[in-house]
Amino acid sequence: MEIEHWSHQHPLALGSYAAVEDDGPTSRPESGKSDQEAPPKCYGCDQSITGQFYACESCNFHLHKPCADLPSDQLRHPYHPPHALTLRVAWRQHNCTFCHSPILGFNYCCDSCKFYLDSRCASVHSTIKYEDRGHLYFLRENEPNTIFHCNMCNDYGGDTHLFQCVVPSCFKSFHFHCAPLPFPKVIKSECHFHPVTYVKSYLQHWHDDQYCDACENPRNPKLPVYYCAECDFAAHISCTVKEVLPSILEEYEKDAKVREDLTKDARLQRIDRRISDARYEEKRLAAELEKIAARLEVLRENRAEYISSTSPELAESSTSAPPSAQ
Ligand SMILES: [Zn+2]
Ligand SMILES: [Zn+2]
Ligand SMILES: [Zn+2]
Ligand SMILES: [Zn+2]
Ligand SMILES: [Zn+2]
Ligand SMILES: [Zn+2]
Ligand SMILES: [Zn+2]
Ligand SMILES: [Zn+2]
Known part of the structure; x- marks a missing residue:
């Protein structure tokens, strides 16, 4: 063919x-x-x-x-909701906004937003996302051998899953477990037959290497896990909440909306208060200025009177030039 x-x-x-x-x-x-x-x-x-x-x-x-098979014209992509993206061929001119790798070959871009997607990120996309105060986060797997900066714990790389903001030049990302999501304290997950409890860190003392008991991949003992004490079972947060993640994200987005409305109101109130403070200050200063102008007027009159009473010929030359403000 x-x-x-x-x-x-x-x-x-x-x-x-x-x-x-x-x-x-x-x-x-x-x-x-x-x-x-x-x-x-x-x-x-x-x-x-x-x-x-x-x-x-x-x-x-x-x-x-x-x-x-990538579309050769414009592409609407969930990572860039505001605009359609244009296909282009480029070599190392930009990094992919999503995976941060240098772009080699086909890519989709929005020049006005400086948004670039390499062909790999354009052809498969994550569907797990949440919106928070102008940020749009998608779940993605960390590329092997790449590090990313977590804006929550300020640490670098490590975890295999992260939430990545797709707003151009934002670059905000969170470890899965660091995302400010309402992870339940106790959860009944498919990965274990007992309910498991959220703990901030867990070290299995009789093992040299620490593994997630759900996915069997290595895990960092300093990071949070879901834990069953009865079975000494410890699993990644991401592995445990997998099935309920959509409802966790939905709940968070709803709360974020409410929080946004509240902060908007609080901020508006703060600004209004500052405006009325500034108006008061403006009035006070205007009144002060009026008083000073009146005093200045009186002083000028006094001066003119004094000069004319002592030496009329000096008055001729000096009344027009009183001491200047400077
Ligand atoms: Zn040819
Ligand atoms: Zn990419
Ligand atoms: Zn755009
Ligand atoms: Zn290819
Ligand atoms: Zn962002
Ligand atoms: Zn983190
Ligand atoms: Zn795991
Ligand atoms: Zn158990």
């Missing part, structure tokens, strides 16, 4: 690379080329070709099928 694609002047043929089991990241072309040959890179995302792809063999041009 051949297609015409906007990114290349020749027709592209559909092919597929099968990943080789137990052989790490290398893959083998089904067409029977050498096993050792490194897979070509995708023009759309600069990642190695795997799975289905389109190619122009004479130009050594390759595109992942998902990259080729």
Whole structure:
């Protein structure tokens, strides 16, 4: 099967690379080329070709099928609700607003907002999100070997899940467990048959390495967990609340709206109070100014009288030039 694609002047043929089991990241072309040959890179995302792809063999041009299938015109994307995004090809001019990786190949952008999405983040998107006072947070997995700054605990990286604000140039992110969400004190989760309790940190003393008993991935003993004392069961917050997360987010958003309305009112009251303070001050100073002007008038008259009574010829030259304010 051949297609015409906007990114290349020749027709592209559909092919597929099968990943080789137990052989790490290398893959083998089904067409029977050498096993050792490194897979070509995708023009759309600069990642190695795997799975289905389109190619122009004479130009050594390759595109992942998902990259080729990205819409070539404008894209409405949940990470940038206000505007449609435009497809472009760029190399290292910007970082992806969502995953912060340098953009290589296809990307969608909104120039007026300086919002950029690489093809990977554009083609799959997180649906778990919440809005809070002008911020829009999406849940995402932390990229391996990348660190991020948590704006809540001020620590760097670590956790595999984080909430990331998608407002252009905001860059706010929280560890999953640091997000200001109403995590229940006690919860009955599918990951354990007893109710589990939120604890701020937990170290299993008879183990060298600390693991989450739900996902069996390593966990940091200094971070909060849900815990069952009876079974010595400790699990990530994210692993435990998975099923109830949508309702937790909904509850938080509702509260955030109420809080926003309240702070708006409180702020308005504060501003109004300052305006009336300033008006009072303005009136007071105006009255003061009037008094000073009147006093000045009297003093000028006194001076003129004095001068004319002592020496009339001095009065001629001096009445017009009393001491200046400076
Ligand atoms: Zn690609
Ligand atoms: Zn070609
Ligand atoms: Zn990205
Ligand atoms: Zn925009
Ligand atoms: Zn933000
Ligand atoms: Zn944190
Ligand atoms: Zn876990
Ligand atoms: Zn238990």
